[in-house]
Amino acid sequence: MKNMLDAVAAASRGRWGGLLLAVIAVGVAVAARSLLEGLGRFYYLPMLPAVIVTALLARRAAVALAIGLSIALNLALVAREGLGDAVTNALLFAAVAWGVAELCMALRQLKDRADRLSHRLAAQDALLNTVLTTVPVVTLQLDGAVHRMNPAAAQLFCVDANAVQGRAFNSLVPAFDAASASHDDQADGVLTSTEGHWNGARADGATFPLNIQSGRVPGPDGQDLVALCLTDLSRWHAADAQARELHTQLNKVWRLNSLGEMAATLAHELNQPLSAAATYLHASQADMEKAGPLGDSARRTTELAKAQLLRAGAIIRRMRELLSLEVRRLDTERASSMIEDLGPVLSMIGSAKGVTVRMDLHAEADTVRAERIQFQQAIVNLVRNAVEAVGDTPGSDVVIVGRALSDTHYAISVEDNGPGIAADQVERMFQPMTSTKSGGMGLGLSVTRTIVESHGGRLVVAKSALGGAAFSFNLIREAVGEHP
Template sequence: MAFLAQPTAMFAPAKPPMGMLSADPDTREALALFAANVADRAVLLTDLDGKILFSNNGAERLFRYDPQDLVGRDIATLLRGDAGQPRQHDERAMQFATVRFETCCRRIDHGMFDADVTITPIPGVDRRPKGFGYSIFDISDRKAAERKLAESEAHMRSVLATVPDAMVVIDARGRIQSFSAAAERLFGYCEREVVGSNVNILMPLDHRARHDAYISRYLRTGQQRVIGNGRIVVARRKDGSEFPMELSVGEAKSGNGRIFTGFIRDLSDKQRAELRVRELQDELIHVSRLSAMGTMASTLAHELNQPLTAIAAYLAAAYRLIPEQARDGARVGEAMDAAGREAVRAGDIVRRLRTFVARGENERHVEPLVPLIEDASRLALTGTRECGVRTFYRFDPAADQIFADRVQVQQVLVNLIRNAVDAMGGAAITDLTIATRLDGEMIRISVIDTGSGLRSDQIPRLFEAFETTKPDGLGLGLSISRTIVEAHGGRIWAEPGAIAGSAFHFTLPTAPPVGKS
């Protein structure tokens, strides 16, 4: 390398090249040696026209030129590859202003690299610029990292723009860092409106004050409540409306500290759909009760006709006895009492029917179990006297109260009892047993008959919709019964009877202790 081998030739006092700053020969030689051996960057000296007069070892390694090929070359061919391009940076440097910029440089093999270039004017003895010093540093790795970061940011922006769930990123102070497109649509804010704001602007007013305390407690104790766990919370839109959402929060550490990413799913549509499903289920249950009453209409008409006929007969007899009242007043009283009892009986039948088919609200209360079963039995067994059914009750004293919807539980019982009576049609023994038993925190209710029983292949599908063992059945009664029982948190199943027939069981929750309902 010419200038490295003869550094003093460049700085000879008789002819100082470029009119460099005046210095003693030792100082000039030391500066030349220092510049020549700088390894991490290229150091080039040019005249005012851009011709290279000196290059160091770093320049040779960076541009991959031999020393003799660099000296005398136009600097523009290295920086821009076009010697005719105007040197705006050089013109600024002529005003004694150090110029720094980034550009692409060309190696001898025409490969390009990113570079940070600093141009410093070199004054001569008359203080006017006589040339330029170039410091060129390879920043390819840095620019590649910046491009990768930009690509990552662009990818993140793409994710934020397309992810279906709303996504909000906050820092450890609760300040919003990014706000996805889905979040904009969900909350009604633009990203620029919320970035830098506290995330509690997305919360109901009564929750805002507590949020910062949650973050502080987590950072202090590490105790997780939401982070890593999904939970249902209430959020607030820009227009002030509130809605339910499912929130999942993840945590990460960055160069700037911790960040928290919240993934938000609007549950408004889901809740509306669930409400609609419940409404349809209630409607189906109600229709099922009406259908059950339809099948019982003829027997109910016969059953009601008996007390009404008796009322008429007793009243006619009483009327005939009135002229003999003085000598037979007791018989008149007995007839009137009997007529009254039959009228009450008819009224009870009508009352039970109206209660059973009434739509009403689906509400659960603490209900005494024995009266509920007896009332449902009387309704279900109406018109079955001719069948000779004998009914037995086995009640567990400990299973005395349930927490349930009275009418819906009665619907299950009526359906099971009517099915049991139908199954015993033509059987030699027609015994029906209704039993209760405490089973942990649940109460088991059993309806057991001595009828024809169930085949083993029928039991697995028995509670599916449209599955029936009756020639003229729709297959909805047991399916609806299962819906009612499971909605109460219980289960329903069937099994063969101990000796003959079938046993249907279902469980319901016991009434909670006083003060915990």
């Protein structure tokens, strides 16, 4: 019934719906007045309900029409003693009917406002109930005893909520001090411990890190209670530990890669003078043979020196083979996942220079062939260079872009809005031991290029749409098991 009345009211508040309601209401009132004629003479009184119904369901224009129709029909149907009597009664009815209509419309507005407030309170109550159901909350008495524990908190500690009622809360959080939590200065806000977080104890003896926020709330018996909102920090700590471990692994790979590049460079640079020295010693031996027996002793000594030179060259070659970047087996990986896992590491690199490193990665069709750690090392190298390039630039910006380039390739680009790369530096910047930074070893881009080439790609640099440099390369897409 209520829904039907609400539908009628909604229709009546339209322009034509309200006017139609006024006509129908007055028509019904006239019909009722006709039925009551046998009981006595009725004038305007039967018309008043028509005005009230119209005022409750429609707007003022419809109310004015209902009053006007009521007066016109009364003047037509009821004989009056004179014009003055007709005008007086009409004006009196109009004034009374309009006053009653205004009162009805005010009541309707109050009802609408009350309904809206009721809906809003119901929504807020539902939200609060959802929060209280999902967020661990414990209320304590001022002496630290558990007054109530919601199911989420009971699940957090792996205990029965009814069983812990009345127990000291520090049996669940051993270092918790009820006196500090209930103190007026600490009654609202985050409670801190000497370790930076609290350690909760589960029923099986396992411990886990906690964050605790407190607030004073009135209790049912008039006594204040302390409400504690608990946050399990286990996942946050695990993620932090994982980020640190990843950072350590990447630094280790970076050192190994750098050492491999250095060994390769040294092998290349030292190989020529060692070969030349061996050639000179060989020529000296030929000259000593001409001296006959007098040169035998010097020739043997020269042979030993030449053997040591050749041995040094062999050692360098073996070290180069051992330490240089070897070709690794490429696995099936998601490019977006490999880069997003670097989020904490990249944040630390950016925060050191006050630079925010953004990611703009398309996760569709991003399954590629890659060696995860080596690929991540290449990204870290490029981002570190970009951050150092824009660190002193106001409004500095570094963004990692990933897009599916074709059915066979996925493109990665690290872009910045720094000063860019000078044209005469593009060719030599990838050479090992070449650096534009004070104290730099000049191995970062060389290692990165070697990693990219081991993945079947080519590292290129161009002008970024941001105004700085853009280092980009392609990875080979893996069609098997492609993610949608």
